[in-house]
Amino acid sequence: MVWSDEFDGNALNLDNWIYDLGTGSQFGLNGWGNNELQYYTDDESNVSVANGMLRIRAEQENVGGMNYTSGRIRTHTNEFWTYGKIEARIQLPAGQGLWPAFWMLPEAGFWPGEIDIMEIIGSEPNVLHGTTHQGTVGDVYSYGGSYYSPEPLTNDFHTYAIEWLPDNIIWFLDGVEYFAMNRSEMPADLEWLLDEDYYVLLNLAVGGNWPGAPDGTTSFPADMLVDYVRVYEYEENPTSNVTFRVNVTEQNLQAGDAVYLAGTFNNWCSTCQPMTDEGDGIWSVSLDLPVGIQEYKFTINGWDGLAEGWVVNNNCTMVTIDGQDVYINRFVNVLFEDISMPPFCFNECEQCIPIGLANCTDSDASNYNSEAVFDDGSCVYELLLSVDMGQEALGFNDDVHVNGTFNDWCGDCYQLIDVDNDGVYFISLDLPPGNYEYKFTTNGWEGLIESFDVGMSCTNTTFGGGGEVWTNRAITLGTAPLAPSEVCFNACESCIYPTVDMEFTVDVFNEAEAGIVTLNYEVDGIASALPMTHLGWGIWSAEITVPGSSEVVYNYEVNGAAETASNECMASGIRTIISDDMALPMVCFNECNLCNGCADPTFIEYNPFASAIETDCLTATLPGCTYSEASNFEAAANIDDGSCMFDLSSDCPEDLNGNGNIDTPDLLAFLGAFDSVCP
Numbered sequence: 001m002v003w004s005d006e007f008d009g010n011a012l013n014l015d016n017w018i019y020d021l022g023t024g025s026q027f028g029l030n031g032w033g034n035n036e037l038q039y040y041t042d043d044e045s046n047v048s049v050a051n052g053m054l055r056i057r058a059e060q061e062n063v064g065g066m067n068y069t070s071g072r073i074r075t076h077t078n079e080f081w082t083y084g085k086i087e088a089r090i091q092l093p094a095g096q097g098l099w100p101a102f103w104m105l106p107e108a109g110f111w112p113g114e115i116d117i118m119e120i121i122g123s124e125p126n127v128l129h130g131t132t133h134q135g136t137v138g139d140v141y142s143y144g145g146s147y148y149s150p151e152p153l154t155n156d157f158h159t160y161a162i163e164w165l166p167d168n169i170i171w172f173l174d175g176v177e178y179f180a181m182n183r184s185e186m187p188a189d190l191e192w193l194l195d196e197d198y199y200v201l202l203n204l205a206v207g208g209n210w211p212g213a214p215d216g217t218t219s220f221p222a223d224m225l226v227d228y229v230r231v232y233e234y235e236e237n238p239t240s241n242v243t244f245r246v247n248v249t250e251q252n253l254q255a256g257d258a259v260y261l262a263g264t265f266n267n268w269c270s271t272c273q274p275m276t277d278e279g280d281g282i283w284s285v286s287l288d289l290p291v292g293i294q295e296y297k298f299t300i301n302g303w304d305g306l307a308e309g310w311v312v313n314n315n316c317t318m319v320t321i322d323g324q325d326v327y328i329n330r331f332v333n334v335l336f337e338d339i340s341m342p343p344f345c346f347n348e349c350e351q352c353i354p355i356g357l358a359n360c361t362d363s364d365a366s367n368y369n370s371e372a373v374f375d376d377g378s379c380v381y382e383l384l385l386s387v388d389m390g391q392e393a394l395g396f397n398d399d400v401h402v403n404g405t406f407n408d409w410c411g412d413c414y415q416l417i418d419v420d421n422d423g424v425y426f427i428s429l430d431l432p433p434g435n436y437e438y439k440f441t442t443n444g445w446e447g448l449i450e451s452f453d454v455g456m457s458c459t460n461t462t463f464g465g466g467g468e469v470w471t472n473r474a475i476t477l478g479t480a481p482l483a484p485s486e487v488c489f490n491a492c493e494s495c496i497y498p499t500v501d502m503e504f505t506v507d508v509f510n511e512a513e514a515g516i517v518t519l520n521y522e523v524d525g526i527a528s529a530l531p532m533t534h535l536g537w538g539i540w541s542a543e544i545t546v547p548g549s550s551e552v553v554y555n556y557e558v559n560g561a562a563e564t565a566s567n568e569c570m571a572s573g574i575r576t577i578i579s580d581d582m583a584l585p586m587v588c589f590n591e592c593n594l595c596n597g598c599a600d601p602t603f604i605e606y607n608p609f610a611s612a613i614e615t616d617c618l619t620a621t622l623p624g625c626t627y628s629e630a631s632n633f634e635a636a637a638n639i640d641d642g643s644c645m646f647d648l649s650s651d652c653p654e655d656l657n658g659n660g661n662i663d664t665p666d667l668l669a670f671l672g673a674f675d676s677v678c679p
Contacts, residue, residue, distance in 0.1 A: 003079055004230040007054045012047055012073065019047070020072040020203070022064060036099075037207030037214075039066040047071035054226040056204045058098065060214075068214075072203035080107040080197040081231055086117060087161030087172075088202070089227035094154035097214030098122030099205040100224045102160055107197035112140050115169065115198060118160035121211035122218070125152035130162070130171035130179055131397065134186065134193045141190050144397050145171065145179025148446045157227060165234075166292030168333065169194065182333050183293050188319035188326075202226060239288040240334050245343040246298045247352045249281030251306065259283040262303075263296030263329075270302035281352075282343045291336065295320070295329040298346055308347045316349035364480050366430040380430040383475070384483040387416065387440045388495040390423030391488065392448060400425040403445070404438025404472070412444035422524070424486060433479055437462075437472040440489055450490050458492035500548045503583040506556045507595045509538030509607050520562065521554035523547065523579070532556075539586070539609060550579045556589055565590045604638060 005016045019042040024032035031037070038058060040046070046069050048055050058070040092100045099122070104115040114133040121127075131144030161172040167183040183192045204224040207213045214220075244261055253259075261273040265287065275283035275298075295318065300306040310317050310328040320327045332339065345352035359372030365379035385402060394400075400416040403409045406429060416425035425440075437460055442448040452459045452471040460474035475484060488495035504519050517532040517540040524547065532540040546552060555563045555573050563573035569592035570576075577584070586609060588595035597610030598617035605618055624637025630644035656666040 001230055002084070002233050003081075004228060005054075006052065006228045007049050007226065008052055009049055011044075012049050012054070016078055017073040017075060018077055020074060020201075023066060031208070032205070034205070034208040034210070036205045037066060037097075038068040038070040038205060039064040040072045040203070041069050042071075043069070045069070047073060052227070054202070056100075056202060056224040056226070058093075058204050058206050058220060058222045060220040068206040068220075070204045070206055072201065072205075074105075074199055074201040076105075076107065076199040079231075080199040081233070082195065082197050083164050083166065084234065085161060085163050085232040086200065086230075087159055087232075088117075088229040089157050089159045090118070091157045091223075091225040092120055092125070092154045093122060093204070093222040093224055094125040094152060095122040095214065095218040095222055097207050097211050097218050098222055099208055099211045101201070101203055101205070102229075103201050104198040105201065106193070107199055112136065113193040113196075113198075115162065115164070115194065116144065117162050117171070120153060122154075122222075123211060125154040126150070128153060128160075128173060128178070129397065132169065132181065132194060135190045139190070141187055142396065143181055143185065145181075145399075146395065146397050146443060146446075147173055147178040148443065149173075157225070164194070165335065166195065166290065167192070168292070168335070184318040184331055184333070189321040200229060200231075202229070234336075238291050238336065240291065240336060241286055241338040242289050242294075242332060242334060243284060243286040243338075243340040244275070244296070244298075244332075245278075245282055245284040245341055246275070246346055247282050247343040248298075248300065248346045249352055251300060251346055253281075253300065257300055257305070260299045260302055261285055261287075261296060262299055262307075264294050265289050265296075270299050270304075270307070284343075289332075289334050291334050293318075293331050293333050295327075295331045297329055300346075310347075314349050316344070362479060366481075378432075379479070380432050381477060381479065382481040382483075383429045383431050383436075383477050384426065384481070385416075385429065385438075386424055386426045386484075386486040388424050388486055388488045389418075389442075390497070391495055392442075394442065398442050398447060401441050401444055402427055402438055403441055405436050406431050406438070411441075416440075431477055433477050435474065435476050437474050439472050448489070452490070456492055458487070498548045499545050500579050500581045501543060501545050502552070502579060502581075503541060503543045504532075504554070504556075505535075505539060505541045505584065505586040506532070506589055507537075507539055507586055507609055508556075508558055508589045509595050509597060509610065515559050518557040519544070519554060520557055521552055523550050523552050529557075537607060537609060546579045548579055548581075552577050552579050558589060563590045567592055 005013060019040070021040050021042060023030055023039055041063065045059060046057050056071040058068060060067065061069055063069050086104070088102050090102060100120060101116065102118040104117065105111065106113040112133045112135050116129065116131040119129045119131070126149045128147040128149065129144060131142055133140055133142045135141040159174050163170045163172070168180065170177055170180040172178065186192055204222065246259060248259055259275045260271050261275055262268050262270045266272045273285060275285040277283050297308045312319055312328060316330055317328050318331045332341070342351055344350070359369040359376055360367045360379040361372050361375040362368060362379045364381065366382050367378065367380050387400065389400060399412065401412050402414050402416060403411065407414050414427060416427040418425050439450040441450065454461045454469065454471055458473055459471050461469060461471045463469055486494055506517065508517060519530045519532055519542040521528055521544065530542050530544060532542040535541055554575050555570070563570065566572045587593060594609060594611040595607070596616060597607040598605040599610050600606060600617045602621050603617040603619060604621055605616055621639045622637050623639050623641035624634035625632050625644040626637050626640040627633060627644045630646055632643065632645050654662045654666060656669045
């Protein structure tokens with residue numbers, strides 16, 4: 001232990017801590033960058049020490065324009081560390097809107113670069129979060145893990161800690177590891193920021209983007225109690241012994257050829273680290289290496305001979321991007337124990353398959369060996385499993401796993417990935433033919449676990465001698481790859497999502513005579529085109545049914561010519577909206593709003609759907625009788641007002657019965673003669 005505060009006095013030790021005050025606005029971070037609702041003070045009502053305990057208290061009171069006060073302290077100007085064990089014993093408060101944290105920031109003062117040793121939000125007192133934030137301001141990468149406690153963590157004191165090693169951080173609750181991460185899990189193009197001096201912070205925030213605001217259930221004052229904070233360092237420059245082995249039987253070495261190991265530990269010197277021939281094509285060397293991730297490659301006769309070459313997505317390699325340069329190398333994560341690695345095949349992540357001996361001869365198998373002489377029963381086949389988690393409330397750091405008879409129900413060792421970020425998770429397994437049972441879970445066995453009723457179509461039920469009942473998904477894998485249909489978590493079928501009806505209306509009044517108007521749209525990567533219906537006055541309409549809360553990308557097309565404008569509602573003619581039951585406001589073709597036009601009904605150019613532009617009203621209406629046969633025909637009239645009068649003389653040809661009126665008998669007589677041939 002190199003530093004600690006046991007809080008044995010009667011006031012905060014200002015040789016160890018300083019206060020962060022206010023709302024963060026002095027740093028351009030109003031609400032401390034998270035829209036928090038408290039004002040941090042150095043008042044004893046918010047930060048105090050007594051009875052061997054630090055108390056950080058949140059109060060509901062108005063200070064500095066904020067409705068709450070609380071405390072935030074840090075070791076910044078006094079103490080900071082790179083690597084070691086950092087721990088604190090803390091009792092946390094519960095309550096909607098409360099956000100206690102024990103965390104670290106870089107001494108250099110730049111963000112991102114953050115280690116969250118402990119965070120909870122008061123509305124979820126059973127869930128502990130440990131996270132790092134790295135990358136750049138415009139490209140932040142957050143990665144961490146969560147622990148789901150059977151009892152609220154706010155019920156008692158607990159010890160929260162990290163063990164921080166070169167290229168590694170491991171999180172602990174009460175001395176038990178619950179999550180670990182290392183540099184190989186970072187995106188290749190982002191710098192690892194966890195190898196510099198960091199200082200410690202303790203605070204109790206109120207409100208913010210994550211926990212939300214307090215409500216009527218939140219009790220104030222709320223206390224975060226800290227028994228101690230302790231920092232340990234490990235021995236200077238620790239090392240562990242690592243034995244590297246490689247099988248070069250497939251490389252046909254000649255007399256005088258030698259195998260070498262090159263890596264970060266010898267500055268990539270290709271012939272500085274010769275390996276020893278153990279026989280049977282296996283070469284080895286043992287080195288004492290510093291703790292941390294070490295990258296390496298095997299070579300035959302150095303860089304001038306044969307060096308391993310890799311492509312991305314190998315399970316034994318990691319990618320590092322340095323400017324325009326991309327490096328792909330093997331890696332080993334050196335911790336505080338000796339490592340003896342198996343004899344990997346040169347340029348492969350697995351051990352060599354003997355050529356000419358028994359092996360898999362089925363071309364459908366994942367491990368098909370075209371040079372095998374006969375089949376030894378070792379064939380494995382791809383099983384592609386997929387589950388839709390879209391109806392589950394997954395958190396940012398939640399992982400999806402599959403557990404089954406094929407992995408001994410191991411918890412978190414088989415993790416699925418969401419390639420398209422659409423809530424559907426996949427995993428590809430290579431398994432021998434057989435019958436398997438399995439379940440999907442989150443966070444190993446600590447999160448969501450599928451539960452099935454006995455007799456569900458996709459399951460199998462096993463009964464134990466002690467009355468136990470296990471119902472799991474069941475599947476049979478034959479001698480061919482198998483990709484069952486995507487299923488919904490906790491169901492045998494695909495997820496059913498609600499749909500919504502959307503109505504689109506466009507005004508092409510200002511366009512040339514419209515022949516065909518089309519709505520082009522795309523939802524979830526599926527593109528469609530729908531002819532629109534003309535409603536009159538140049539107005540066209542179409543209705544579609546799509547999944548709710550989906551992004552709809554769309555535009556309008558007139559006689560094959562699509563919109564091309566680029567303005568505030570669309571980029572190069574492409575419009576976007578989130579689907580909901582709605583009738584979209586009418587827009588003008590190629591515009592964001594209504595068409596410009598004449599909105600005055602006293603003009604011939606009148607468009608009842610136009611946005612009023614007086615200059616578009618050109619010809620005033622002149623009502624009158626527009627029928628030339630009428631006795632009161634007005635040649636100058638341009639709109640008929642229904643006033644036309646006709647002179648019906650006594651010899652009116654329509655008066656068929658000659659009674660001086662055109663009436664029903666005349667109509668019946670006319671209809672009776674219908675279809676007759678005139679002489």
